[in-house]
Amino acid sequence: MEVNLSIQNILDGHGVGISITGMVVVFAALALISTFIALLPAVLRIVNKIFPLGETPHALPRSSDSLENEVIAAIGLALHTEMGKHIPDK
Amino acid sequence: MEIFYEFLNTTGFAMMTWGNAIMILVGITFVSLAIMKDYEPLLLLPIGFGAIVGNIPSIQGMALNVYDEGSVLSYLYFGVSKGILPPIIFLGIGAMTDFSTMLSNPKLVLLGAAAQVGIFLTLIGALYMGFNPSEAGAIGIIGGADGPTAIFLASKLAPHLLGSIAIAAYSYMALVPVIQPPIMKLLTTKKERLIRMKAPRHVSQREKIIFPIAAFLVASLIAPGALVLIGMLFLGNLLKESCVTERLANTARNAMIDIVTIFLGFSVGASTQAQTFLTPQSLLIFGLGALSFAIATAGGILFAKLMNLFIREKINPLIGAAGVSAVPDSARVVQIVGQKEDPHNFLLMHAMAPNVAGVIGSAICAGILWSVLVK
Numbered sequence: 001m002e003v004n005l006s007i008q009n010i011l012d013g014h015g016v017g018i019s020i021t022g023m024v025v026v027f028a029a030l031a032l033i034s035t036f037i038a039l040l041p042a043v044l045r046i047v048n049k050i051f052p053l054g055e056t057p058h059a060l061p062r063s064s065d066s067l068e069n070e071v072i073a074a075i076g077l078a079l080h081t082e083m084g085k086h087i088p089d090k
Numbered sequence: 091m092e093i094f095y096e097f098l099n100t101t102g103f104a105m106m107t108w109g110n111a112i113m114i115l116v117g118i119t120f121v122s123l124a125i126m127k128d129y130e131p132l133l134l135l136p137i138g139f140g141a142i143v144g145n146i147p148s149i150q151g152m153a154l155n156v157y158d159e160g161s162v163l164s165y166l167y168f169g170v171s172k173g174i175l176p177p178i179i180f181l182g183i184g185a186m187t188d189f190s191t192m193l194s195n196p197k198l199v200l201l202g203a204a205a206q207v208g209i210f211l212t213l214i215g216a217l218y219m220g221f222n223p224s225e226a227g228a229i230g231i232i233g234g235a236d237g238p239t240a241i242f243l244a245s246k247l248a249p250h251l252l253g254s255i256a257i258a259a260y261s262y263m264a265l266v267p268v269i270q271p272p273i274m275k276l277l278t279t280k281k282e283r284l285i286r287m288k289a290p291r292h293v294s295q296r297e298k299i300i301f302p303i304a305a306f307l308v309a310s311l312i313a314p315g316a317l318v319l320i321g322m323l324f325l326g327n328l329l330k331e332s333c334v335t336e337r338l339a340n341t342a343r344n345a346m347i348d349i350v351t352i353f354l355g356f357s358v359g360a361s362t363q364a365q366t367f368l369t370p371q372s373l374l375i376f377g378l379g380a381l382s383f384a385i386a387t388a389g390g391i392l393f394a395k396l397m398n399l400f401i402r403e404k405i406n407p408l409i410g411a412a413g414v415s416a417v418p419d420s421a422r423v424v425q426i427v428g429q430k431e432d433p434h435n436f437l438l439m440h441a442m443a444p445n446v447a448g449v450i451g452s453a454i455c456a457g458i459l460w461s462v463l464v465k
Contacts, residue, residue, distance in 0.1 A: 003374070004220035013223040019210035022458045023203075029312045029454050030203040030447060033305050037196035040297050040304075053296070 105147035109364025117141030117359065123264065130264035130419075133237065133355050137260060140359020156361045167357040171252065173245040175354045176238035177322040182347025183238075183417070183449065184302070184326025185339045192443040193297055194290035197397070198405070202447025204393030205413030208233030208386025209455050212378050219374060224248050227459040229375055232259045233382030234452030235266070235416035241358065242319060243456045247463055253361040254372040258379035260358075266419040267426075269380070270387050270411050274427050277391045278407050282398075283431040285406040287440045298331040309454055315464075316457025323453065386414040390444065405440075412441040415448035 010016065098104060120138025124131035144163075148154035153161035169175040192199060213230035221229060228248035231240050232255060240259035244252045262269065275283075302324035310317045329339040361367075394410030408428050412420045421441035428437040 002220060003370070005218060006220070007218065009220055010214055010217045013217040013226060015214040015217040015223075015226070018223070018227075018459075018462055019214055021462070022210050022455060023207060025312060025458050026206050026451050026454050027200070027203045029309050030199050030451055032308050032312070033447075033450070034196040034199040036304055036308065037193050037199065037297075037301065040193070040300065041294075044294065044296055044300075048296075 100149050102146045105149075107147070107364060109368045110145040110147055113145040113362060113364045113367060114142050116362075117145065120359075130260065132351055133260050134264055136352055136355030137257065137359035140356040141362045142359075143356075144360035144363050155363060156357060157363070157366075163357065163360050166353050167361060169350075170241060170256075170354060170357050170361070171245055171249060173242045173318075175350050176242040177318045178350045179238040179347060179354065180319050180322040180453075181326040182342050182350070184323040184328075185330045185343035186347075187323075187327055187330075187417070187446055187449075188442075189298065189301055189327065189446055190293045191290050191439050192446050193293045193301060195440070195443055197401070198409070198440070198443035199447040200397070201390050201394055201410045201413040201444035202415075202449075202451040203413075204410065205386045205390035205415075205444070205448055206234065206451045206455050207389035208382045208384075208414065209452070209459075211385050212382035213459075215381060216374075216378055219378075221374075224463050225251055227463045228255055229378050230382065231255075231452070231456055231459065232262065232375075232379040233386045233414070234448075234455055235259070235263055235383060235386060235414040235420065236449060236452045237263060238354075239319060239415075239452050239456045241354070243459060246460050250366075251371070251375065253358065253367050254375045255379075256358040257362060257367075258376050260355075261376075262379050262383045263416050263419065266383075266414075266416050267423050269383050270414075270420060270423045271427050273384055273387045274391060274408055274411050274424075277388060278395075280431060282395070282407050283428060284435070285404050286432075286435050287406055287409075287437070288403060290439060295331070295333070299328070302327040302331065305450065309450060310457075313454045313457035313461065315460035316453045319453040319456060320450065323449065383414065387411045387420075390414060390448075406435075406437055409437055409441040409444055413444040413448045413451070415445065415452050417445050417449055418442065420448075421445040 117138045120134045120141065123129045124134035124138060144155060148158070153159065154163070155161060156163040156167040158164055209230045212233045213226045216226035216229040217223065224247040228244040228251055231243045234240065237256065237259045241252065241256050244255040306320055306324040309320045326339070326342050329335045329342060390410030390413035391407050392410070394405055394407035398404050398407065406428065408424045412424050414420050421438055424441035425436070425438040428435050
């Protein structure tokens with residue numbers, strides 16, 4: 001290959017057209033995915049009413065909410081125990 | 091004695107060229123960077139060792155190197171040259187990826203699209219330098235900062251440039267912590283780097299299960315050329331999120347991806363023989379690759395700044411730099427640069443959203459380029 005710097009190469013290879021098409025298509029695809037993701041919770045609220053979450057054949061992973069509650073409960077207990085040491089008995 | 095002299099003439103020492111010696115040194119440098127600097131060791135180490143192996147001169151008539159028909163190395167290289175191994179890597183990546191942060195903040199997906207500008211501007215640059223359109227497309231994809239995608243597209247559009255493109259893509263991925271921070275600082279103000287973002291919301295399991303199927307349909311119907319890469323990525327993710335195929339997901343993200351990474355890295359390295367690799371063309375590809383990475387990083391950051399003009403909850407423009415896929419290195423770089431300004435600002439989880447969107451974006455770009463440029 002010979003290095004041949006020329007704007008004509010870009011025009012001959014339809015570089016600008018390919019680039020504009022490419023960027024438009026990739027934006028369109030990801031914008032569609034983004035819109036779908038944004039609408040999904042609302043759609044799922046309706047779906048969940050029609051098909052409520054039932055038992056699954058395999059255990060789903062524990063949600064971070066339940067884990068957070070356990071951590072909060074553990075911190076609460078530790079604080080209660082620790083603070084209790086410093087409060088004089090009635 | 092004559093047999094002994096004949097044997098001496100067939101040794102690697104006798105047939106070694108300066109080019110081979112330089113490439114062996116390059117291989118040793120890669121191995122050293124992987125071990126001492128921890129730069130993408132999972133890739134640079136097999137690639138580096140492969141480069142050493144590939145540059146041991148082989149004897150005429152003996153099928154030894156990757157380009158010799160019937161050699162063992164040629165069979166290993168088959169998976170690369172035919173684009174078989176990259177989709178399997180995508181399967182593993184899918185089984186590792188958690189799309190939660192992206193699902194919790196969908197507007198960040200657009201940053202993954204903006205960063206793809208590096209691919210197309212580099213394509214224009216490569217055309218300007220005299221590469222033909224197929225070669226320019228294969229070179230441009232380096233800007234996607236995604237090794238498997240770069241190998242996949244190069245194997246389809248410009249197989250003769252595969253070695254250079256693969257080495258450039260993986261080298262720059264390893265150099266993400268060096269290339270990106272100066273651009274990130276140059277294009278953002280201190281005030282912007284200090285922006286804190288709202289914690290992501292909880293994402294339900296149903297959303298995580300529906301997403302890979304829906305996103306696959308959208309992406310592959312728009313760009314069917316991306317079907318193989320995107321399909322494997324989302325299959326891997328569905329294996330993970332469905333919670334009913336944990337064994338398969340485990341295999342895909344552990345044993346399978348490791349095995350494929352070894353073969354891919356080693357055979358790509360072995361394909362960098364001095365005679366085919368040390369050419370002015372390769373130097374141009376390396377230059378364009380660096381430019382491509384820089385443009386992609388800038389594209390993501392500038393688009394994040396543009397988005398901030400229109401949205402109420404501002405986003406930290408640093409996370410735009412993570413749109414260049416390179417999972418998870420570029421997200422890690424965002425975290426490091428952000429924490430230099432504010433040690434209590436945790437951007438990693440936010441940066442993962444454009445990061446994984448960038449993987450989808452670069453695969454779609456590969457599909458578009460393949461569809462448009464295939465002969």
